[in-house]
Structures are given as structure tokens and as C-alpha cells.
Amino acid sequence: MLSRTEIAKPQVTKAFLSVERLTKRFTTPEGVVTALEDVSLEIPQGEFLAVIGPSGCGKSTLFNVIGGLVDGYDGKVTVTGDVVRGPHPAIGMVFQEESTFPWRTVVDNVAFPLEIAGIAKRERIERARHFIALVGLSGFERRYPAELSGGMRQRVAIARTLAFEPSILLMDEPFASLDEQTRLLLGEKVLQIQEQLRQTTLLITHNITEAVQLADRILVMTYRPGRVKRVVDIALPRPRTSDVVTSEAFGRYVAEIWNDLREEATRGMQEDEARARGGQGT
Amino acid sequence: MTMRARKARDLRPAALGLGALACALAAQEIVIRLGLVNRFIVPLPSEIGPAFVRIIVEEDVLGRFLMTAGEALAAGLLLALVGITSGIVLYRVNLLRRAYETWIAAFASAPIVLMYPLFLVIFGRNAMTIVMMGFAAALPPVILKTIEGLSATRRVHVNVGRAFKLTQRQLFTKILLPSALPTIFVGLRLGLIFALINIVGVEFLINFGGLGQLINDLAERYDLPGTYAAIGFVVLVSIVFFDVTERIERWLRPGS
Numbered sequence: 307m308l309s310r311t312e313i314a315k316p317q318v319t320k321a322f323l324s325v326e327r328l329t330k331r332f333t334t335p336e337g338v339v340t341a342l343e344d345v346s347l348e349i350p351q352g353e354f355l356a357v358i359g360p361s362g363c364g365k366s367t368l369f370n371v372i373g374g375l376v377d378g379y380d381g382k383v384t385v386t387g388d389v390v391r392g393p394h395p396a397i398g399m400v401f402q403e404e405s406t407f408p409w410r411t412v413v414d415n416v417a418f419p420l421e422i423a424g425i426a427k428r429e430r431i432e433r434a435r436h437f438i439a440l441v442g443l444s445g446f447e448r449r450y451p452a453e454l455s456g457g458m459r460q461r462v463a464i465a466r467t468l469a470f471e472p473s474i475l476l477m478d479e480p481f482a483s484l485d486e487q488t489r490l491l492l493g494e495k496v497l498q499i500q501e502q503l504r505q506t507t508l509l510i511t512h513n514i515t516e517a518v519q520l521a522d523r524i525l526v527m528t529y530r531p532g533r534v535k536r537v538v539d540i541a542l543p544r545p546r547t548s549d550v551v552t553s554e555a556f557g558r559y560v561a562e563i564w565n566d567l568r569e570e571a572t573r574g575m576q577e578d579e580a581r582a583r584g585g586q587g588t
Numbered sequence: 589m590t591m592r593a594r595k596a597r598d599l600r601p602a603a604l605g606l607g608a609l610a611c612a613l614a615a616q617e618i619v620i621r622l623g624l625v626n627r628f629i630v631p632l633p634s635e636i637g638p639a640f641v642r643i644i645v646e647e648d649v650l651g652r653f654l655m656t657a658g659e660a661l662a663a664g665l666l667l668a669l670v671g672i673t674s675g676i677v678l679y680r681v682n683l684l685r686r687a688y689e690t691w692i693a694a695f696a697s698a699p700i701v702l703m704y705p706l707f708l709v710i711f712g713r714n715a716m717t718i719v720m721m722g723f724a725a726a727l728p729p730v731i732l733k734t735i736e737g738l739s740a741t742r743r744v745h746v747n748v749g750r751a752f753k754l755t756q757r758q759l760f761t762k763i764l765l766p767s768a769l770p771t772i773f774v775g776l777r778l779g780l781i782f783a784l785i786n787i788v789g790v791e792f793l794i795n796f797g798g799l800g801q802l803i804n805d806l807a808e809r810y811d812l813p814g815t816y817a818a819i820g821f822v823v824l825v826s827i828v829f830f831d832v833t834e835r836i837e838r839w840l841r842p843g844s
Binding site for chain 1: 744747750766767769
């Protein structure tokens with residue numbers, strides 16, 4: 307079994323992420339929409355930051371900008387001072403949609419980034435098995451995604467991103483399509499992995515309990531245009547398990563964040579309804 | 589489930605297909621014997637069966653089968669090479685796609701087989717004419733399905749590739765192409781069907797080559813059971829190609 311130090315890329319191990327005064331506008335048939343406005347954040351190495359906000363607050367835009375998949379914005383994204391101008395080698399991305407390759411087995415999916423890096427087959431299979439074990443899918447290496455459940459497929463996607471050995475892990479609502487129980491258990495798995503690998507992690511989510519369960523800090527965003535409304539430090543003890551959701555402190559954090567979010571979510575809902583009514587009228 | 593039960597379950601689709609064919613033949617036999625269909629137009633299935641053996645012995649069916657299959661194979665290889673390449677180029681170059689896609693779709697419905705005199709003038713009365721006619725008639729579905737397959741690649745798969753910093757070439761070979769393969773193979777199978785119809789049709793029309801010429805000969809001799817048996821061998825060519833393409837697809841893109 308390979309240890310983290312054996313497989314790490316030395317040039318990126320001290321990476322931390324910084325977003326400075328980020329503004330992103332989209333041109334739509336209805337006019338220019340400001341998705342993000344003046345968003346700044348900093349994530350120290352090893353921290354788990356969750357970004358939470360109502361639908362339409364620009365969370366996924368933030369994910370795509372940090373991941374280097376979107377350009378044409380004001381502001382700056384840096385990883386240890388290195389400006390992000392496209393997909394960055396220190397950043398690994400886990401997407402909201404099911405993203406495993408159906409034509410590859412579990413082990414070939416996970417070994418994919420290693421194959422791209424030109425690593426010899428035997429070595430990449432060995433490394434892939436390590437990450438498959440890490441997400442708790444040992445024994446399923448030769449299965450195809452179609453033979454797995456949604457939660458298992460998302461774990462394959464996480465293992466594939468981990469095999470890329472990023473210093474920063476970006477996750478865009480990775481458990482959105484899963485049921486609540488699977489979501490809690492997968493959250494626990496993510497916590498275990500983060501404890502082990504000490505990766506800097508940014509989780510985009512709209513789920514308050516998920517954010518409180520996993521994060522060290524939670525950044526609450528406003529409804530469109532997405533701005534930073536508030537940052538909440540989560541002082542729950544680590545290592546955490548899914549049992550943390552039963553604690554009194556957990557409930558207090560959830561209530562506190564919901565108070566912040568309720569106003570934004572209500573505003574989002576009212577604006578969506580107004581837009582729909584306006585659209586009907588035209 | 590026991591091994592034996594699983595094997596029996598696996599055989600069910602084939603048994604159902606063959607059973608349906610047997611029922612259709614039995615129904616045909618009955619309606620002809622009852623005089624509802626003229627037996628001088630449609631022969632009795634019980635006469636077609638022995639005709640298979642007769643034409644194998646008397647009409648060099650194996651040679652003709654191989655010739656038609658060879659022509660279909662040549663047309664198929666040309667289709668794969670030219671059709672898939674053209675589809676890729678049209679997918680890549682939006683201007684070309686917008687300029688030609690509608691024309692190609694329109695070309696798909698053109699009765700190419702009626703152009704056989706032109707092909708005879710260009711290539712002569714030989715197998716090349718037959719192959720080129722099969723190829724020309726079958727090209728549009730292969731091109732169109734290649735474009736469709738590549739365009740339908742899921743955005744998230746492309747984003748995964750971009751996140752892993754794939755080069756354009758890697759993105760194409762590792763993600764776009766495997767993702768599009770099932771649709772490309774639908775196009776190839778459709779193309780092979782079109783090609784085979786045209787190949788047999790032209791063999792029939794120019795009285796040259798394989799099973800099409802045999803069908804022509806037997807029809808002119810008014811050997812209806814033999815004619816239907818020869819058509820059965822054309823169906824066999826189609827089955828062989830369908831099976832082979834399916835195996836190639838499974839080999840190239842497992843897990844689907």
C-alpha cells in the first residue's frame with residue numbers, strides 16, 4: 307500500500323487557495339446577469355471550507371472558475387500565489403453529475419488520471435486499488451459503473467479525483483443526487499479521507515447539515531448576485547463521524563446558518579416567481 | 589439461480605426469435621395450402637427448405653455468398669474509414685457541419701441505386717461498381733450518426749477531461765470517441781444494411797457477381813423456391829455482419 311508521502315507531488319503540497327474580488331457576469335438573452343460579485347475567500351492548507359447558498363447564488367460558477375473551467379471574469383484565483391488560468395494541477399474536481407466513464411471498469415476509471423500522466427500500467431493499477439480501498443470499494447474493481455449504485459459511482463468519481471493527487475479538492479454538490487442516509491455515510495467517508503490525506507477541500511453545497519457535518523468553516527452566500535454574506539466557524543471536534551449530527555452544538559449551527567439562508571432563499575424564490583410571471587406576461 | 593437455469597434463461601431470446609420465425613413460416617404454409625395466396629407467386633416454405641440444399645449443390649452458393657459478403661465487407665471498411673472520418677471533420681469544423689449536414693441528410697433519401705449506369709461508365713461492369721454503389725448509398729447514416737454521437741458526449745465527461753488537463757487529442761481519443769461509439773456503431777449497422785441492399789440490387793440489375801445475380805438467374809428460370817432460398821442467404825450475410833459489428837463494439841467499448 308502506498309502512503310500519502312510516497313505518492314504526493316512535492317511542488318504542490320503546500321498549496322492554499324485564494325480568491326480575490328471575483329466578479330463573473332454572463333450575457334443572456336434577457337441581458338447581463340451578474341452571477342458572482344466581489345467574492346473573496348482564502349483557504350489555508352488542510353482546511354475544509356463549505357460554500358452554501360440558495361439556488362442561483364453562483365455556487366457552481368464559483369466552482370467552475372476556481373477549477374479553471376470558466377474564464378472571462380474580474381478578479382483573481384491563486385494557488386500558492388500561482389494564478390489559475392485554466393485547470394490547475396493542484397486542483398482536483400468532483401462534479402455534481404454522475405461523471406464516471408461507463409465504458410471503463412472501476413479500476414480503469416480510478417486509474418484514468420494516472421494513465422494520462424503516462425504512469426506504467428502495473429503501477430497505476432496498484433495506485434488505483436489504493437484509492438478504491440480508501441473510498442471503501444475494494445472488491446468492485448472489475449465492475450462497470452452500470453453495475454453500481456449511485457452512491458458507489460460517486461465514490462468512484464471521488465477516488466478518481468483523489469488518484470490525481472490534488473492538494474486542493476473541489477467538490478460541487480457531490481451527494482446531491484443521493485438519499486439522506488447515503489449522503490450522511492458518504493460524508494463520513496469524506497471526513498475519514500480528509501483526516502488521512504489532509505487535503506485542502508472546498509465543498510459547494512446547498513445542504514446545511516452536510517456543510518456543518520463536514521466543514522471547518524462555512525461561507526454563506528447571498529442570492530443573485532452571489533456575494534459573501536457571512537463566514538461561520540464550525541467548532542465541532544475532529545475527528546468527526548456522522549454521529550455529530552445528533553449533538554446539540556450541531557443543531558445550533560444548523561439553526562444559525564438557516565437563519566442566514568432563509569432570507570436569501572426567500573428572496574430567490576420571490577425573484578424566480580416574479581421572473582416567471584413576467585415571462586408569462588410577455 | 590443455478591447455472592442450468594441461467595443458461596436456459598440466456599437461450600430464451602433466441603428461442604423466442606426462432607419460434608416466431610417458425611410460426612410465420614407455418615402460417616405461410618397454411619395460407620398457401622388453403623389457396624388464400626397463390627403458390628405460383630409465393631412458394632411453400634416446405635419447398636424452400638429443400639431448395640436451400642439444392643442451390644448450395646447446384647448454384648455455387650458458397651462462392652456467391654463469399655463474393656457478396658466480400659463486397660459488403662469492402663463497402664463496410666470504406667464506410668468506416670470515410671464515413672467516420674467525415675463525421676469527425678464535420679463535428680470539429682462547425683462551418684462545414686452547418687454547410688453540409690442538411691445536404692447529407694437529404695442525400696440519404698436519394699435512390700442511389702438508379703444511378704448504376706453512371707457507376708458502370710465510371711468503374712466498368714465489375715465488383716468495384718457494386719462496392720462503390722453500396723458505399724455511396726450507405727455513407728449518409730454513418731456520417732450523420734458519427735456527428736450525433738460526438739455531439740451527444742456528456743458535458744460533465746468533457747469537463748472531467750479538462751480538469752485532468754487532457755490535450756485535445758487525448759480528449760478525443762479517451763472521452764469523445766468512446767462516448768460516441770455506440771451511436772457510431774448504430775450508424776455503421778444502418779450503413780451496412782443500406783450497403784447490402786444496394787449491393788444485392790446492383791448485382792441483380794447488372795447480372796454480375798454474387799447472390800444478387802443468383803436471385804436474378806433463379807427468378808428468370810421461375811425457380812421461386814430457389815429464389816427465396818437465395819434471398820435467405822442474403823439475410824444470412826446481414827446476420828453475419830450484424831453479429832460481427834456487435835462483437836467489435838463490445839470489444840471496443842465494454843460495459844455498455
